Amino acid sequence: MAALLYRLGSVAARRVWQVIVAWVLILGFSIGAFLAFGGSLADNFDIPGTASGAVVDELTDKLPDSAGMTASVVYQTTDGSAFTDEQKQAISDVAASAEDLDDVATVLDPFDAQQQQDENAQQLADGQKQIDDGGAQLDDGQAQLDAGKAQLDAAQEQLTAARAQAEAAGAGAEQLAALDQQQAQLDAQTAALQEQQDTLDASRAELDDKAVQVEQGTVLLGLADGIGVVSEDGSTAIVNVTFDETRLELPEGAKQSVIDHFEAEPINGVQVYFGTELAQGVPELFGVGEAIGLVFAAIVLIVTLGSLIAASLPIVTALVGVAVGVTSSLAFSGVVNMASVTPVLGVMLGLAVGIDYSLFIVYRHRKQLIRGVPVQESIGLATGTAGTAVVFAGSTVIVALMALNVTGIPFLGLMGTVGAVCVAVAVLVAITLAPAILGLVGTRLLRRKARARIGSERAAHRATKAITPMSTLRAILTVLGAVALLLVIAIPSMSMRLGLPDGSSEPAGSTSYQAFQIIEEEFGAGANGPLLVTATAADPISDDDILATQVEVAQQLADLDDVAAVAPIATSDDNTLLAFQVVPEEGPNSESTERLVQDIRALPPVDDLTIGVAGQAASNIDISQALSDALPIYLVVVVGLSFLIMILVFRSLLVPLIATGGFVLSLFATYGLIVSVFQYGWGASLIGVHSTGPILSFLPVILVGILFGLAMDYQLFLASGMREAFVHGSPAKLAVAQGFRAGRSVVTAAALIMVSVFGGFIFSDSTMIRSIGFGLAFGVLLDAFVVRMLLMPALMHLLGRSAWWLPRWLDHIMPNVDLEGASLERDHPGMQVGGVPHTV
Structure with missing residues (x-):
């Protein structure tokens, strides 16, 4: 690898304009593709296959409106x-x-809608009055019928007694016939009275049915109060x-x-x-905060590299890489559903790693120039040594980002793919365009005073300054202090809640924020996130039973905690699907609304009806749950693949374990800081956060991929120097100090650059971008300066020679990736001065 990159860097340094023109053409092609095929960006993060998605599918089939x-x-x-x-x-x-x-x-x-609601309420009131009046009339009629029946009963008794007397007295047929005629008249009157009773009973039954309907309608009206x-x-x-x-x-x-x-x-x-x-606002790709972060990065570069020309080169190459990576990715936005945050993530990563990767090569080239190595030779050597580390460091980031596709979440996989493309372009720019520009500027990369002392003894003396290992006590205290600090910071992460931003997290002056606040003030917090609840029947419900079923389901929903109002909104044509609107007591991102969704889904079947929940709040909860479930799998995949890469690079088992363990500590400490600011609100006003709530649901997964890749960057640049010193004969503990000394300044500069670039996005108008920038900035800060610069060297010191242990059988079967550039050292023995590791 080192020899191949040496030749690539040497060719780029010789054929300067061909390389520059090639990248100009690539940039033009990618911009043209974006202008020709680019489409709009999406504001949603839906995931197919969720429980709420299944409800929406059912509604699409039976209640499309x-x-x-x-x-x-x-x-x-x-x-x-x-x-x-x-x-x-x-x-x-x-x-x-x-x-x-x-x-x-x-x-x-x-x-x-308001008029219909008022009319319905009036109809119910009028209906109740009619029922009351009808009931009174029926009661009067019943009283009259009862009185008539009493008279008929009395007449029947008299007639029965008269007939008995007549028969006892031996009355003739003529007298009995008269009594029979009276009985017939009495029977006719009784039949007429019974007919009137039957009519009254039918009217009362009809009135009772209407009363039930009015009562049920009144119940539904009362349950819907507040909508x-x-x-x-x-x-x-x-x-x-x-x-x-x-x-x-x-x-x-x-x-x-x-x-x-x-x-x-x-x-x-x-x-x-x-x-x-x-x-919902689409975040801008580059704003004032990002520009300030870039300015700070430029200051760090000037201090580190010592000249404006040298400092400008990493920024120029990074901007070219970002332009190519982002525009080429956006060219596909017309054919794929790309979230608005995706290209911003590409800009973040492209700028940060683009500056860092070019910095490593420029820094290595600058040291070699001062030692007197010819320009083109130095460019080839810098590309072969630092460039090898850049390629493997970039590979870890790309692997981590591409692994987002294993989560099975489309928008997340696309974010990882776009980020990986931007990182890959940054690597290609660093090992081709950067060497070409270095060849173009020649020794002007150095300031005049630096050019005057090229190859001097003083420069060589500086490079061979005496180095001593740290004390064992200091190493132990450093390990304990670093671990304790990270664990304390990580404590809030144990209460992390995941969600998606709602209107309350939009910029304070935006129309969406004002709409959210107005709805909350005038209609209640829950009106901003109503739930769509469905009740599905296996068999059609009869028309006569629809209203009763709606009341039963609505009442069961209303009896749950944190429900402000319930209203039926539709019934499918086949009477198998009932839809309800449920308004929670609190907003869509509240804990109570999340509990309510789970409570509704846990309801027992009502008359064999299956209950489902959809709506924006339920969808956000499902998305957050899916992302939370994907995090452990993703973490295993990323760590596992990168662990294998590190074993190959460092030819050690313990060094990758140290690197991975340190990353886990810094990751959860980063989670703790994010929860403290964005969920608890500690210091939120300092960065312009005016509303707290759950953490962006895909942020933990994104941070795993990006921070692990970046953490391994610094691990590679520091630990490779330690390994190089060790394999060149230095005692293990001294090798730790030598490798750390060789790489600390450029890794410090690189970390500060990343922190400044990511930190610029903290002040974005978009809450999503702000939280991502915050997580990446502080994640790099903790991992680079606490884990890589303190914890890792101290553990390596305590482990001594055992840090580089590798089973002999594994050592034999693994290929030699030559990260330290040993092949170049054999062909260019002057590239190492005084036994100091040559890696950056």
């Missing part, structure tokens, strides 16, 4: 007064015309827009069309706001 994504458009008067009739009519007109937009299924006019689209003071109204497609399949252009439609019709005295479903 309820299956599509629903978004909120909020109108509010500017002075807080109730809407005027003119304003109401204007809002209704805009809502009605919105139904003609592409991909829009239905639009709910809030004032029509509304017009505020009590009449100053706020919500227009609900339902699309034909689900959130996962809805084109981004459809959302913008709705926004444009409602904004195109301004209403005097009324302001319009859009919920996050429509107007």
Whole structure:
């Protein structure tokens, strides 16, 4: 590998313009592909195959009008007064015309809905009055019938007694016939009275049925109290827009069309706001915070490399790599559903590793120039030695990112793939374009004073400065202190909650944030995240039993904790699927809403009905659970693959174990810091976080992949120097000190650059980007300076020679990757001065 990269660097240094032109053409091609084929970015993170997704599929099949994504458009008067009739009519007109937009299924006019709700309530009241009046009339009729029946009964008794007397007295046939005629009349009157009773009984049964229906309707009305689209003071109204497609399949252009439609019709005295479903902000790729981070990185480079030319080279090559990697990835956004955060992650990684990888080669080349190595020879040697470490370091990052595809979560796998592409481009730029530019600038890479002392004894003396190993006591104290510090910082990670950002986490001045706050204030916190609950029957429910079934299911839902209101919203044509809207007491990201979703799913069957839950809040919970379940598998895959790579590189079992164990400590410490700031709110205001809540659901997984790869970068650059010193004959503990001394300055600079680049994203307007930048910045800070610079050298010192132990049989079968450039050293014996390791 080292010899191959040496030749590659030498060719690039000789054929400067060919390499530069080649990269210009690649950049032009990638930009052209992006402009020609790039599409819009998505704002959702749905995962196929979740429980809520199954409910949506069922709704799509049987209740398509309820299956599509629903978004909120909020109108509010500017002075807080109730809407005027003119304003109401204007809002209704805009809502009605919105139904003609592409991909829009239905639009709910809030004032029509309010009127229907009022009419339904009045109908129930009128129905109850009619029942009461009808009952009173029936009672009067029953009283009259009872009185008539009493008279007939008395007459029957008299007639019966008279007949008995007549028969006892031996009355003739003529007298008995008269009595029979009276009996016939009495029987006819009794039959007529019975007919009237039957009619009254039928009327009472019908009235009782109506009473049951009214009672059931009243129960449903009471359970739905709190669900509304017009505020009590009449100053706020919500227009609900339902699309034909689900959130996962809805084109981004459809959302913008709705926004444009409602904004195109301004209403005097009324302001319009859009919920996050429509107007969630797409993060910008590069802002002021990122620029400040890049400036700080430039300062670190100037201090480390000693000249503006040398400092500008890693930044230039990193920008080229980012441009190629991100634009080429965005070229596929027209054919794949790419989350808006994906290219930003590519920018983060491309800048950070791009600067670092070029820095390692430039730093190595600069040291060799000062020692007197010719320019082109030095470029080849720097590419062969530091470049080998860059390739293997980049490989660990790429492996970790590509392994995100094993989670089975599409948007996460795509994020990893785009990140891996950007890292791969950064590696290629570092080992081709950077050597070419180094060949172009020649010795001007050094300041004038540095050029004056090229090859001097003073430079050689500096390189051979005496090094002594640390004391054993210091090593023990360092290990204990570093582990204790990381464990303490990691404590909050034990209470981490995962979720996706809602409107409360949007920028304070954004329309989506204001819509979220207005809905919470006017309609309750739960109105921002209503749940869609379904009840599925194996056999069709009869029309007569539909209302009773709705009441039974709604009542069972309402009896759960943290339910503010329940309302039936639809029934399938075949009467096998009932849909309900459930409004929680609290917002979509609250713990109580999460418990409520689980409680609904745990309900026992109601009359053999299967209960399901969908809606944005339930979907977010399912996504978070899926990501949480994927984390252990992903961690095993990433650590396992990278562990094998490190065994191959270091030819040791204990060094990879130390590297992995240290990473786990720094990872959970990073989780602890994230929970402290973004969930607990400790110091959140310092970085502009105005709302706390659950941690971004895919952040822990993303951090595992990226931080593990970056941690192994620094592990490679430090531990390879220690191994090189050891295999060249230095005692094991001295080799630790020598390798650490050789690599500490450039690793420190590289870590500071990464922290500054990632830290610039902490001040992004997007909460997602802010939390990712925070996690990466502090993750690198903890791992580089606590684990790699303190814990790892101390453990290596305590292990001594055993750190490099490897079973003999494994040593024989493993290939030699030549990370230290031994093959180059044989061909170029002057590349090592005074026994000091040559690796960066």
